[in-house]
Amino acid sequence: MISPIDDYTIFKRKIKELIGLDLDGYKDEQIKRRIKILMDRVNVNNFLAFYRAIEKDPFLRKDFIDKVTINVSEFFRNLDQFDILKNRVIPQLKDHFKRLNIWSAGCSYGNEPYSVSIILDELGIREFNILATDIDTEALKKAKDGVYKLEELKGVSEERLKKYFTKIDNESYRIVDKIRLSVRFEYLDLLKDKYPQNMHLILCRNVIIYFTQEAKERVFRKLSESLETYGILFLGNTERIFNPQNYKLKPVDLFFYKKEA
């Protein structure tokens, strides 16, 4: 017997039509758990009623997107890996490429691409482009602004704070223009948009953990296609590629993969 299409499948289809967000790429249980909190708040107990509420209320729609996108980020997230990036990976990339094309895919509030820009400045590297992308337009707005509360700067050393941030008031700091203007922020959905090409370093960290296995495989393939030979893909702390050779990638350090010819 053919099973009837469940509520959540219809909800996903309707959300895709309404806001273009393709929930099929995300793990169902994860998303359901997150939106349950909102469903309780607006007092509905099924997905179709929740869809109707989202359709009517733009504020709820925004809260829904926030719940799905999960923006948590930090400067120099997993500092030891950023040390490897600075001391090993970037110097090796510079041996192969004159001007580095760097992409932070799923950049949230900009902490990640700005961390890379700071590292490049410390290394005295001036020839580079940094593209930073996300699907959360509010997060992109905050990223472009480059203003952070002190508690958002916990990965930043005293020395870096002095050199790369200007105090606005007792609570907030703005990243200096030299770093801020070195990053180009754009909207890009990793599950459906075209990827930029000729990249030398891609950071895609703490983004794909929410994707289904099928979506992860598609994203790995497309990320690899974006990289030039010898380019590097840098993943998050809990992320691994199990068959990297399937994507012409070779592990070179924990969480770093090199594109092979």
Ligand SMILES: C[S@@+](CC[C@H](N)C(=O)[O-])C[C@H]1O[C@@H](n2cnc3c(N)ncnc32)[C@H](O)[C@@H]1O
């Ligand atoms: C947990 S944050 C990670 C931020 C940063 N990469 C880090 O590791 O600190 C995940 C980001 O992925 C973004 N994201 C989720 N789904 C996405 C998609 N389909 N395409 C692009 N970005 C996505 C979210 O909006 C969020 O800003």
